[in-house]
Amino acid sequence: MTVNRVIELPPKRIYDAFLGPNELAIWLPPEGFSDEVHEFDVTDGSWLTE
Numbered sequence: 001m002t003v004n005r006v007i008e009l010p011p012k013r014i015y016d017a018f019l020g021p022n023e024l025a026i027w028l029p030p031e032g033f034s035d036e037v038h039e040f041d042v043t044d045g046s047w048l049t050e
Helices: 011-019 021-027
Strands: none
Touching (some): 011 021
């Protein structure tokens, strides 16, 4: 499944949302869906090892 979404916000606001699990769970899912973050690691490059 591929989901595309245009987010019309300043880049700083989007960057901040990527660093907060609760923020990410609010805006990341497509309309009509919900999300819950169980684990979140913002260490540089941590997502490259998964």
